[in-house]
Every structure is written in C-alpha cells, then in structure tokens.
Amino acid sequence: MIQTEISRRTMLVRLGLLLNGVVAAFLAVPILRYLLSPAIRERKPGYESWLSLGGLDQFPAGQTRLATYRNPVINPWDGQTADIACWVRNLDGQNFQVFAVNCAHLGCPVRWFPQSSLFMCPCHGGAYYQDGSRASGPPERGLFQYQYKVEHQDLFIKAGEMPTPGHAANKTRGENTCA
Amino acid sequence: MRLIQKVGDWFDLRLQMGASIRETAEHPVPRETASWFYVFGSAALTVFIFQVVTGILLALIYVPSAGEAWNSLQILNHTVSLGWFIRALHGWGSNFMIAIVLIHMMQVFLFGAYKFPRELTWIVGVFLLLATLGMAFTGQVLRFDQDAYWGLGIGASIASRVPVIGPWAVNLMLGGPIIAGATLSRFFALHVFVIPGTLIAFVGLHLLLVLKLGVNEWPMPGRIVRRATYLQGYHDLTHKQGVPFVPIAVWKDIFFSGFILISIAGCAVYFGPFGPSGQPDPTIIQTAPHPDFFFLWLYALLSFLPPSSETPILLIGPAIGLIALLVLPFIAGEGEKSWKRRPIAVLSVLLIAVVLGTFTRLAQHAPWSPVMDAWSSQPIPAHYLTGRTALERRGALVFQEKQCRNCHSLDDKGGQRGPALDSVAIHLTPDQLVRQVIQGGGNMPAYGKNLSPAETTALVAFLETLRPAGQTPARDASRSEAALGASAEHAPAPGP
Numbered sequence: 001m002i003q004t005e006i007s008r009r010t011m012l013v014r015l016g017l018l019l020n021g022v023v024a025a026f027l028a029v030p031i032l033r034y035l036l037s038p039a040i041r042e043r044k045p046g047y048e049s050w051l052s053l054g055g056l057d058q059f060p061a062g063q064t065r066l067a068t069y070r071n072p073v074i075n076p077w078d079g080q081t082a083d084i085a086c087w088v089r090n091l092d093g094q095n096f097q098v099f100a101v102n103c104a105h106l107g108c109p110v111r112w113f114p115q116s117s118l119f120m121c122p123c124h125g126g127a128y129y130q131d132g133s134r135a136s137g138p139p140e141r142g143l144f145q146y147q148y149k150v151e152h153q154d155l156f157i158k159a160g161e162m163p164t165p166g167h168a169a170n171k172t173r174g175e176n177t178c179a
Numbered sequence: 180m181r182l183i184q185k186v187g188d189w190f191d192l193r194l195q196m197g198a199s200i201r202e203t204a205e206h207p208v209p210r211e212t213a214s215w216f217y218v219f220g221s222a223a224l225t226v227f228i229f230q231v232v233t234g235i236l237l238a239l240i241y242v243p244s245a246g247e248a249w250n251s252l253q254i255l256n257h258t259v260s261l262g263w264f265i266r267a268l269h270g271w272g273s274n275f276m277i278a279i280v281l282i283h284m285m286q287v288f289l290f291g292a293y294k295f296p297r298e299l300t301w302i303v304g305v306f307l308l309l310a311t312l313g314m315a316f317t318g319q320v321l322r323f324d325q326d327a328y329w330g331l332g333i334g335a336s337i338a339s340r341v342p343v344i345g346p347w348a349v350n351l352m353l354g355g356p357i358i359a360g361a362t363l364s365r366f367f368a369l370h371v372f373v374i375p376g377t378l379i380a381f382v383g384l385h386l387l388l389v390l391k392l393g394v395n396e397w398p399m400p401g402r403i404v405r406r407a408t409y410l411q412g413y414h415d416l417t418h419k420q421g422v423p424f425v426p427i428a429v430w431k432d433i434f435f436s437g438f439i440l441i442s443i444a445g446c447a448v449y450f451g452p453f454g455p456s457g458q459p460d461p462t463i464i465q466t467a468p469h470p471d472f473f474f475l476w477l478y479a480l481l482s483f484l485p486p487s488s489e490t491p492i493l494l495i496g497p498a499i500g501l502i503a504l505l506v507l508p509f510i511a512g513e514g515e516k517s518w519k520r521r522p523i524a525v526l527s528v529l530l531i532a533v534v535l536g537t538f539t540r541l542a543q544h545a546p547w548s549p550v551m552d553a554w555s556s557q558p559i560p561a562h563y564l565t566g567r568t569a570l571e572r573r574g575a576l577v578f579q580e581k582q583c584r585n586c587h588s589l590d591d592k593g594g595q596r597g598p599a600l601d602s603v604a605i606h607l608t609p610d611q612l613v614r615q616v617i618q619g620g621g622n623m624p625a626y627g628k629n630l631s632p633a634e635t636t637a638l639v640a641f642l643e644t645l646r647p648a649g650q651t652p653a654r655d656a657s658r659s660e661a662a663l664g665a666s667a668e669h670a671p672a673p674g675p
Contacts, residue, residue, distance in 0.1 A: 038354045038361065039347040047356035068462045071357050078359040079246025080460035081328070101464055106481060107332030109464035111551060116582040117629045122467035123329070124482035125547040125586075125596050127624050135624030137547075140486045161356035162332070164349050165490075166339030 047073050048160040053088060053098075056153050061093040064112050064130065066101075072160045086146060087112055087119070088155065089130065096155065099132050100144040100163045107164065110143065119143060140165070203390060204429075207421030209413075211397030213428035216290070218435035219283035220389075224382065225436035226276040229443070230314075231375065233269040241321070243367035245360035245459070248323035252455045267447035270322075273315055275443050277473045280311050285528055291516030292395035294404045298508035300388040303381050305504045310378045312473070317370035319471050323363055324455035329468035331358045333481075340490045358461070393417055398516035405513060467548065475542035476535045482547040546595035549585040553593040560590045567644060574641025577634045581626065589645075597623055604646040608655045612639045 033040075053067040067088045074082040087099040087110075099119070101109045108123035118135060119128040126137035133142040144163035149156050191197040240259055242251040255262035284304065287293065293301035316334075320327045331353070338352050339345040354361030396416050422428065457466060470478050484492055518525050550557075559575050567575070578584065586596035607615065616635060619625030630638065646652055 036351065039350040066462075066464070071359070073356055075355075075360045077244045077246045079244070080458060080462075081245045081359040081362075082357070083460065083462045084357065085462040085464060101461075102332060102336075105336070107336040108329050108468060109461070109466060111464055113582050113585075115554070115580050116626070118582070118624055120549045120551065120585065122548055122551060123333070123469075123478075125549055127549070129624065129628075136619070136622045138482060138484070138486050138489065140489075162335065162349075162353070162358065164336045164339030164346070166336075166341065166345030166349070 046161070048158050050149070050156045050158050051160075053086070053155045053157060056090075056150065056155055059088050059090040059096070059155065061090050064089040064114065066112070067098075067155075069157075069159065084159070085109070086157065086159070087143075089132075096148050096150075097132060098146040098148045098155075098157045100146065102144060102163055103139060104134070104141050104143055104165060105137070105139040107162070204425040205423040206390065206393075207417040208394050208424050208428055209396040209416045210420055210422050212394050213422060213431065214397065215431055215435070216286060217394065217428070218432050219279055219286055221432040222436050222439050223276060223279045223283055224386075226272055226279060226439060226443070227378065227382065229440060230269065230272045230276060233265055233272060234371070234375075236265045237269055238371065243321070243363055245323065245363045248321070248363060249455055249458050252322065252324075256452060256455075263452050264447060266452035267450070268443060269318075270453040271443045271446040271450070273318055274472060275439060275446075277311060277315055279439065280308055284308060285532075287395065289518040289521075289524060289528060290395055290398050291404070291518075291521070293508040293511075294514070294516060295406050295409055295508075295512045297388070297392055297395060298512060300385060300392065301508050302505055303385045303388065305501070307378065307381050307385060309501075310374050310381065313374050314370060314378070315471065315473055317366045317374065319474075320363070320366040321370055322453065322455050323459050325457040325459060325463070325466045326454070326468045326470065328358055328459040328461060329466065330470055331362060333468075337493055341494060395516075398518070400515070400517040400519045402516065403514060404516055467551070469542070469545070472539070476538035478545075479538035479542040482545075544595075548594070549582075549596050550594040551585060553584040553588075554579050554582040557584055557589075557592045560592075563589060563645065568640070570637050571641045571644050574637035574639065577630070577638040578641055581630065581634075581638075583638075586623075600642065600645050602646050602650070604643045604652040605650050606653055607642075608653045609639055609643055610655060611653075612642050 049072045051069050051072055053069055058067070059065050065088050066085055068083055068085045071078075071082045071084050085101045087101060089097040089099070091097065099110075103110050103121040103123065103126050105121065105124055105126045108121050110119040110121045110126070110128065112119055117130040119130075119132070121127070121137065121139075124138050126139040127135040128139070128143050129135050131142075132145060134140075146157040146159050148158075187197070237255070240251060240255050240262060242248055252266070255266055257263070287301070287304070316330075320331060335349045335352055335358070338348040341348055350356065352362075352365075353359075354365045393413060396413060402412075453471070457463060469475070481489070481493075515521055559579060564572060564575060583600075584593040586594040588595060588599045589601055591599070603612070613635060615621075615623065616630065616638060617625060617627035619627075626635075643652060
C-alpha cells in the first residue's frame with residue numbers, strides 16, 4: 001500500500017518536473033531571442049546605410065580631413081557615443097578614400113599627420129600610409145575603408161557598424177589596400 | 180548584559196542556529212595555520228563585502244546611460260558631498276581586491292593547498308579569480324570615459340577575431356552595431372547583477388568547502404599527501420593537536436582585514452578617485468587610451484606579439500592558461516606540499532610574477548607607441564646644431580617636420596618606437612641611411628613618396644652628424660676598395 005502510494009507521488013513529482021521543463025523550454029525561446037537580438041536583429045540589410053558627410057567643399061583636393069556623422073542606428077540615450085568620426089582623403093577632387101578612425105589592430109583612434117603623410121595609432125604603434133595601407137607596427141592589414149559615393153555635391157558613405165578585424169575580413173569593406 | 184542574553188535566547192529559541200554557529204566558529208584547525216600566511220582569503224572576502232557596500236553607495240547617484248554616465252561621475256566627484264571619496268574607496272578597493280586575490284592564490288599554490296582533497300576548492304577559486312577580473316574589466320567600463328570607450332573597442336576587436344562567430348560576438352558584446360548606450364547598459368548588468376551574483380554563490384561554495392574539508396595544514400617537507408592516508412592524518416592534526424579557529428586563529432584575520440581597510444581608505448584619501456578621463460566622445464581622437472593597472476600587462480603583450488601569431492595566441496592562450504589551472508589539482512593531486520621541495524612550483528610563480536611585472540612596467544612607459552606631439556614639443560638639442568652646415572641644419576628641420584621624432588629620440592627625448600638616433604652615424608653608412616629613410620623596413624614606414632630628393636639629402640646629411648665626439652662615422656669598406664682600385668688604375672698616369 002505504502003509502496004504504491006510512494007510510486008504514485010514520485011510519478012506526480014516527475015510529471016510536475018516535466019511540466020516545468022516544458023514551460024522552461026517554451027520560455028527559453030523568447031528569452032534567447034531577446035538576448036541574441038543585437039546579433040540577429042534584421043541582419044538584412046544589416047546595420048549599415050548610406051549617410052551624408054556633408055558638402056564636398058569641406059574636403060579640399062589633396063588633403064585628408066576628419067569628418068563626423070551620427071550613426072544611423074541609435075537609441076535616444078546614446079549621447080555623444082553615437083557621433084562617429086572618419087578620415088576623408090580627397091585624392092584629386094574626383095576620387096576619395098574614407099577610412100575608419102579605428103586602427104585595424106585593436107580599434108584605437110588613428111591620427112593623421114599631414115607633414116609625414118602617415119596615420120599613427122597611439123595604442124600599440126600601428127602606422128599607415130596616406131592611402132590607408134599598412135606602414136608598420138602590429139596591424140596585419142590597412143585601415144578599414146567605407147564605400148562612398150558623391151551625389152549633388154555631397155559625400156555619402158555606407159556606414160553604421162564599428163569596423164573590427166574579424167568583421168571586415170568577412171565583408172568587402174573597401175579593398176584591402178596592402179601595397 | 181542580562182538583557183542581551185535574554186534577547187539572544189529569544190532569537191535562538193526560534194532560529195536554533197546558535198549551537199551550529201558556535202560549533203562552526205570553534206572548529207579545530209591545525210595549530211600552525213593560526214599564521215599570518217593564512218589571512219589573505221578572509222581579507223579578500225572582507226574587501227568583496229566592502230566593494231558591495233561602496234558599489235551600492237555609488238549606484239545611488241550613478242546613471243548607467245551612455246549620454247549621462249560621464250556627467251554623473253563628474254557630479255559624484257565634484258558636487259555630491261564626499262562622492263569623490265566613495266568613488267576612490269571603490270576604485271582602490273578594486274585594486275586591493277585583485278592584489279589580495281592574486282597573493283591568496285600564490286600562497287595556496289605554494290602551500291600545496293590544491294592537492295587532495297581540496298581540488299574543488301581550488302577550481303572554485305579559479306572561477307572566483309575569473310569573476311574578480313571580470314568585475315575589474317566591467318567596472319573600468321562603467322567609468323565611462325575615453326579609456327573605457329576605446330577599451331571596449333579593443334575588447335570588440337579581439338572578440339571579432341574568433342573564427343566564424345566573431346562578428347556576432349561583437350554585436351552581442353556591444354548590444355548593437357557600435358559602442359553606445361546598449362553597451363554600457365549590458366556592462367552595468369554584468370557588473371552589478373550577473374558577476375556579483377556569481378561571486379556570492381562561488382564565495383559561499385568556496386567557504387563551505389573550506390569548512391567541510393578543513394583549512395590546508397602547514398606544509399612540512401617530507402609529509403607526503405596520499406589519498407589513502409591523508410584524511411586520517413589531517414583528522415589527527417586537527418583533533419589531537421588542533422586549536423579552535425575562534426579565537427586562536429581568527430584574531431590575525433580580523434587584524435589583517437582591518438589593516439587592509441585602513442590602507443584602502445588611506446589610498447582613497449591620499450590619491451583620490453580614478454578619473455574619469457575625457458568624455459566618451461568618439462569624435463575626440465586626440466587620446467591615448469590605456470587600461471587600468473591590472474590589465475597593463477595585456478596592453479604590453481598586445482604590442483609585442485608578432486602580427487601573424489597574435490590572433491591564435493589571443494584566442495588560444497587564455498584557454499590554455501585556464502585549462503592548466505583547472506587540471507593542476509588532478510595531475511598534482513598527491514605528493515609533496517612544501518614549497519621547499521617543489522622547485523618547479525616556486526620557479527613557475529617567480530617566472531609568472533617577473534613576466535607580468537615586466538610587462539606592467541613596460542606598459543607604464545609604452546615605448547612601442549609613437550609620442551604623438553614629440554615633433555612639435557621637443558626641440559632638437561642645441562649641441563646637435565652648433566657648427567653644422569646649412570644643409571645639415573635644413574636636415575634637422577626635416578627631421579622635426581616629418582615627425583621622425585615621434586618614434587626616434589635624441590638626448591632621450593622623443594618616441595622610443597624606433598631606435599634612438601644619437602649615434603646612428605656610427606652604425607649606418609650614408610647609403611644605408613638613404614635606403615632606410617626611403618624604403619623603410621624593420622618596422623619603419625617608407626618615406627620615399629613623402630620626401631623630395633633635396634629633403635632626403637638634407638636629412639641624411641643631418642643624420643650623418645649624429646655620433647659621439649671622437650668616433651668615426653660608419654663607412655662602406657668596399658667603397659674605399661673601389662676608390663683604391665680607381666686610384667691604382669690612375670696611378671701610372673702622371674699626377675698634376
């Protein structure tokens with residue numbers, strides 16, 4: 001008698017655990033979806049879009065200037081962090097190169113030195129030539145480049161995501177300009 | 180006193196915990212463990228509790244929003260009464276906690292405490308170390324300044340190199356496509372909820388294991404740990420010659436914890452809070468980010484690794500280190516405990532300490548980084564210019580203008596990325612200098628496209644003057660041979 005009662009109770013406990021397991025599995029799906037949303041959220045067309053850097057007159061021919069833009073995907077509380085900088089090189093008035101400020105080594109902001117025509121990184125000493133190709137230091141490649149286009153005398157770039165070494169390797173973010 | 184006794188009895192009748200608490204407090208420990216060497220674990224626990232308290236105090240003001248965090252830190256520093264002091268306590272508490280945890284780890288390793296039956300205590304301790312370092316990194320992010328912003332960029336760049344899932348890992352880490360509000364929010368959640376919760380659970384487990392298995396006895400050379408006999412031997416140590424933990428051993432723990440808390444407060448008063456440095460505005464690129472003290476060694480390592488092996492070492496190295504720590508108690512679970520009979524263990528600790536210390540020291544100077552303003556802030560020393568020709572002085576001007584000084588020092592002033600050039604003329608011939616300047620190489624950019632022939636000539640003329648007084652410049656022996664040959668050919672011809 002006692003034996004059967006215990007086994008009945010044991011079975012009820014197991015059924016109860018099973019019920020909780022099923023509920024947990026159902027809840028895990030939305031929770032995981034929520035947690036992973038930054039990585040999977042509408043990856044098509046992705047985070048990137050065309051945005052304006054302003055009129056061409058800001059970028060004199062033969063010079064490299066710092067430009068800033070407001071990131072296209074932002075939250076209202078992002079503050080200054082949504083303002084992103086990039087280096088615009090006007091080769092000859094017709095052709096441009098737009099570089100990410102992020103060093104191709106570990107993402108620190110590179111600075112442009114017009115006197116020596118070099119980009120230098122303050123973190124681990126990476127250096128790049130004026131065309132963005134690697135000059136020296138730990139970076140394995142040249143600076144990341146944004147796609148650009150000129151419309152109505154405005155310079156547009158395709159941007160919206162912080163370039164990182166792994167990401168840039170998967171996508172064609174400008175040609176790899178290792179000379 | 181009688182009232183206290185009565186109140187105590189009232190609670191104990193209901194809680195019925197008095198007897199077990201007393202038993203736990205007075206549990207016997209080996210006599211020799213009532214030592215100043217056994218105080219670091221309890222000190223780490225004290226500082227952890229201290230960090231929880233000061234962290235809650237900071238959370239009363241701090242705003243975990245990318246747009247407001249930096250401002251709220253400024254208000255803590257300058258407006259809220261003694262807000263700077265609470266920030267300083269939390270910041271210095273963090274440094275002391277890592278230091279004490281590392282010392283504790285070193286001590287238990289050298290005392291062989293990870294051996295049977297305390298393998299699990301060690302493994303939990305390894306996870307406690309990881310959690311502590313995780314708290315340090317996430318805490319550095321919450322101090323949302325330029326160092327935090329670009330530090331996140333470095334973290335994302337490393338994460339992006341993981342094969343296949345790299346880009347997704349970056350988005351998950353940042354909470355979006357860029358370092359922004361979502362990034363700070365998730366590091367806040369990690370720093371305030373996830374990791375402290377894990378820490379509390381693991382600390383509880385760690386303590387429970389110490390109580391269940393007893394504190395590691397003082398290692399005696401020749402007293403070998405054997406699985407078959409250890410437990411009986413330890414039982415004899417504690418129950419035949421042992422002393423009660425309270426009060427025989429605990430007073431040292433209490434004094435040391437108090438000393439540590441005073442030290443934290445002293446540092447907080449004397450040195451003040453850490454930062455914040457500049458605003459986390461990514462359009463301000465005039466910045467030289469560097470990590471907090473306990474990550475400086477990593478900063479140095481990242482600049483020394485050869486580019487080709489950097490990614491594999493960064494991704495596989497930590498895993499190997501972690502596995503080594505986790506399997507240690509299984510491959511060395513028995514045997515000699517005393518550091519006097521474990522030379523490899525002692526040498527390993529020394530090697531790791533020297534390596535980490537050296538890297539940390541190097542990172543404080545960062546000789547691999549160009550000095551960004553050396554070219555405009557460090558004049559050429561006057562004695563390199565006196566008595567020089569116009570061409571050589573023009574070369575000195577090129578040297579400054581082309582920012583050579585950012586990487587090359589003269590008179591110890593300037594960058595250390597490249598070699599100091601005070602005596603370059605005795606190492607390189609003029610031809611070699613021209614080649615080096617124009618083609619670069621050996622980690623130097625090529626300046627061929629950026630220097631006119633006249634500038635190159637002037638620059639090399641200046642570099643040729645850079646040698647200690649009385650030393651002859653480097654010369655190409657084949658040149659003199661060629662010159663000799665030429666003169667020999669001309670020898671028969673009658674000179675003028």
